[in-house]
Amino acid sequence: xxxxxxxxxxxxxxxxxxxxxxxxxxxxxxxxxxxxxxxxxxxxxxxxxxxxxxxxxxxxxxxxxxxxxxxxxxxxxxxxxxxxxxxxxxxxxxxxxxxxxxxxxxxxxxxxxxxxxxxxxxxxxxxxxxxxxxxxxxxxxxxxxxxxxxxxxxxxxxxxxxxxxxxxxxxxxxxxxxxxxxxxxxxxxxxxxxxxxxxxxxxxxxxxxxxxxxxxxxxxxxxxxxxxxxxxxxxxxxxxxx
Amino acid sequence: xxxxxxxxxxxxxxxxxxxxxxxxxxxxxxxxxxxxxxxxxxxxxxxxxxxxxxxxxxxxxxxxxxxxxxxxxxxxxxxxxxxxxxxxxxxxxxxxxxxxxxxxxxxxxxxxxxxxxxxxxxxxxxxxxxxxxxxxxxxxxxxxxxxxxxxxxxxxxxxxxxxxxxxxxxxxxxxxxxxxxxxxxxxxxxxxxxxxxxxxxxxxxxxxxxxxxxxxxxxxxxxxxxxxxxxxxxxxxxxxxx
Numbered sequence: 005x006x007x008x009x010x011x012x013x014x015x016x017x018x019x020x021x022x023x024x025x026x027x028x029x030x031x032x033x034x035x036x037x038x039x040x041x042x043x044x045x046x047x048x049x050x051x052x053x054x055x056x057x058x059x060x061x062x063x064x065x066x067x068x069x070x071x072x073x074x075x076x077x078x079x080x081x082x083x084x085x086x087x088x089x090x091x092x093x094x095x096x097x098x099x100x101x102x103x104x105x106x107x108x109x110x111x112x113x114x115x116x117x118x119x120x121x122x123x124x125x126x127x128x129x130x131x132x133x134x135x136x137x138x139x140x141x142x143x144x145x146x147x148x149x150x151x152x153x154x155x156x157x158x159x160x161x162x163x164x165x166x167x168x169x170x171x172x173x174x175x176x177x178x179x180x181x182x183x184x185x186x187x188x189x190x191x192x193x194x195x196x197x198x199x200x201x202x203x204x205x206x207x208x209x210x211x212x213x214x215x216x217x218x219x220x221x222x223x224x225x226x227x228x229x230x231x232x233x234x235x236x237x238x239x240x241x242x243x244x245x246x
Numbered sequence: 247x248x249x250x251x252x253x254x255x256x257x258x259x260x261x262x263x264x265x266x267x268x269x270x271x272x273x274x275x276x277x278x279x280x281x282x283x284x285x286x287x288x289x290x291x292x293x294x295x296x297x298x299x300x301x302x303x304x305x306x307x308x309x310x311x312x313x314x315x316x317x318x319x320x321x322x323x324x325x326x327x328x329x330x331x332x333x334x335x336x337x338x339x340x341x342x343x344x345x346x347x348x349x350x351x352x353x354x355x356x357x358x359x360x361x362x363x364x365x366x367x368x369x370x371x372x373x374x375x376x377x378x379x380x381x382x383x384x385x386x387x388x389x390x391x392x393x394x395x396x397x398x399x400x401x402x403x404x405x406x407x408x409x410x411x412x413x414x415x416x417x418x419x420x421x422x423x424x425x426x427x428x429x430x431x432x433x434x435x436x437x438x439x440x441x442x443x444x445x446x447x448x449x450x451x452x453x454x455x456x457x458x459x460x461x462x463x464x465x466x467x468x469x470x471x472x473x474x475x476x477x478x479x480x481x482x483x484x485x486x487x488x
Binding site (some may be wrong): 197201213 | 418
């Protein structure tokens with residue numbers, strides 16, 4: 005059973021105020037890079053694993069996806085998603101990704117944004133996603149980067165000249181990391197990049213693209229606070245093919 | 247033209263005294279993990295890119311490789327390799343990996359240990375390696391990990407409790423890194439892990455295994471100084487298939 009921190013009232017309130025909650029995909033700095041990995045969606049059957057407010061589901065529908073299934077463990081997120089989506093070809097359903105139950109060969113695209121780092125049995129989930137995809141279909145996801153998750157003290161060090169560095173340690177020690185992000189005691193699962201990629205390969209996927217997200221010059225010019233994201237990657241974007 | 251630091255007399259002298267120079271493969275902590283990625287060598291045509299003293303070439307011959315070609319940019323390294331190898335099925339030849347010229351479809355295995363981080367045009371080299379391999383053949387290599395290469399100050403921070411962390415910064419800034427390892431002004435080429443993997447994929451390789459090397463418990467028990475290698479990865483081992 006995944007920890008369902010999103011239904012914790014204080015977490016949910018804080019999450020609701022984040023850029024990506026208020027402004028949807030446009031509020032997520034990594035969205036342009038993630039979108040660039042996506043295939044043409046017209047006519048595709050899409051599943052979104054950890055759909056949150058359903059921003060991606062609605063975008064996929066706008067792009068002409070044949071059907072969109074949005075899955076999330078949080079009732080609150082699904083409620084909000086349904087209220088924002090109105091009548092549509094999107095289906096939202098409650099699902100714990102640790103115990104996913106979806107039919108085989110049913111989807112042309114599996115998408116997931118910043119959900120997999122909560123999953124303890126990621127290998128089991130990847131097996132199920134592989135089975136749920138048709139041959140040639142893609143799994144495209146973002147996840148917190150292992151560099152971001154690993155440290156005992158995941159916070160910037162600032163030297164006398166004001167330069168930031170990220171105190172990486174504990175990298176080879178895989179397992180839970182407890183942080184106080186928006187609420188106390190949020191549990192994430194650290195794996196090395198090698199483990200993540202090898203689990204994808206072992207599940208039968210071919211790695212198609214790996215991007216350690218960082219802002220472009222234009223993005224830093226527009227939002228100078230993004231400059232620190234060049235120092236160490238916070239997010240990892242992956243495209244894999246069944 | 248690759249910087250040929252290995253023919254710098256003070257570098258060569260210092261390198262000669264390292265464990266991996268004195269004790270060969272057994273003196274390289276990552277060798278057991280790298281060896282585990284290798285196929286059965288009996289009957290294979292093998293090329294070693296950056297063969298140094300030829301330790302791997304001799305081991306490959308002992309394992310029954312049909313032929314072994316050891317390439318290196320350093321005359322001094324090749325001299326030593328030839329003197330250690332005696333009469334054998336190994337051929338050593340001088341080659342700048344930036345301007346590699348090897349015939350197509352000639353090898354069953356391309357191997358490289360800690361050489362690719364010196365290469366500026368890695369994509370060009372990977373294209374040539376891909377052409378030089380027969381279909382189904384493997385490229386198996388180690389390279390300095392991007393986490394290890396990226397920082398402006400690539401040295402441990404030690405806190406009041408004696409704990410080590412690695413001050414990661416500058417990660418997204420790809421390009422040369424000048425360090426003073428064994429000699430002053432050694433130039434390495436930093437690329438993100440994403441760029442490295444995407445270059446392999448673009449050259450036509452399928453990623454088979456990615457390992458961010460760290461010591462096992464048994465290895466740390468035997469050599470306690472290896473414990474720090476758990477805090478951040480220093481080396482990356484990759485297996486890719488043509």
